[in-house]
Amino acid sequence: MSATITARVATSSGRPLDGAVMTVMSQAGEQQAIARTDGDGAVSVADLDTGTYTVVITAEGYQPTARVAVVTGSSPVSLGEIAAARAGGAPVPVPGRWDIDPGHSAIEISVRHFGIASIKGRFTDFTGQIEVADDIEKSSVVAEIKTASIDTDNKTRDDHLRSDAFFDTEQHPVAEFRAGQVRPATDETWTLSGTLSLRGTAVPVTLDLAYLGEVEDPWGGQRAGFRATGTLQRNDFGISFDDKLISGVAQIGSTAKVVLDIQAVRSSTHISD
Incomplete structure (x- = not known):
């Protein structure tokens, strides 16, 4: 047997x-x-x-x-x-400045729609830098997102999102994320804490961050991968659109899930003071 x-x-x-x-x-x-x-x-x-x-x-x-x-x-x-359990704690990238490669990165956002499904979109125009310090907890991130670049594959919906009911892209064309606090979360992940400024309102934001490793790319660069996830409450930014169905269910959920799949290219070994 x-x-x-x-x-x-x-x-x-x-x-x-x-x-x-x-x-x-x-x-x-x-x-x-x-x-x-x-x-x-x-x-x-x-x-x-x-x-x-x-x-x-x-x-x-x-x-x-x-x-x-x-x-x-x-x-x-x-x-x-x-x-x-990973030996030696969560992996970290090589210290230095890393420039986000928008052509090989994605910033996606999703919200509940009619309470039964999710609508997903992406921002297609953004830039950013990651400063990895020798002491990883002193690392920082700064990114700028052109809010008018929102794309949900539906022009009517995208125009509505660009209006003053949502992103108000005419008055606030850029959203900015700045983070300067990195803390270990598990033996695989980190917690990245910063501030997101959107529609003229700055709100503390915490992201779950994973470093995915490094490779030499075909163009002679050193490239690193990162994945970050988190949630945002749209009411925190003054987006109070609250139309409801007859049943009372909100047309659009108040919580937005954010997923960032980032590739960054190392541009410098110098970390500014």
Whole structure:
């Protein structure tokens, strides 16, 4: 009689960990099986006899994690999701100035519509710089977004969003985000705190930030990836559009979700005082 042990290996933030190694050891300390996770973080080993096993998960850059699996028959034994903790804390980019590449970045926003679905849009015209300090917590970000560049794939809706009922792009053509506080959140992510100025109103904003790594691009540059997410309350910026359906449900939700997928190119090793 033999059985299978299965698991899913992920980071502390839930991202599948591809290529992690699962080693299964007997009580006598002998290796019984070894396998690697797939792109979804899934892994399994089969043909195990009845007994108690120690399952060890290892991956480059992560702390080893162990679990005990008890095989009592032919039924599969699931260890569920195993969270791997990064060794040495969250990764950080090389210190220096990084210029946001708008052509390979995206700023997306979504709100509930009629309470049953979401409307998504993006800003297509923006610039920004990221200053990574030697002490990562002293890093800073500044970005400017042309509010008239909002694009939801619907001209009538976009014109409405540009009006004084929403972004008021004629009076306030630029939204500015400035952040100067970076704090560790998990072994994978950071918390970025700053201020968003929109429609002439400055509001504190906190984003969940992940650094996705660096590569040398085909043009000879050093390129880094970042992903940030957060929520905004439109009423904080004086956007009080509150038309409702007959049922009382708001046409447009008061909370907007923001997702930033950013590529930035290193432009300098100097950090200004």
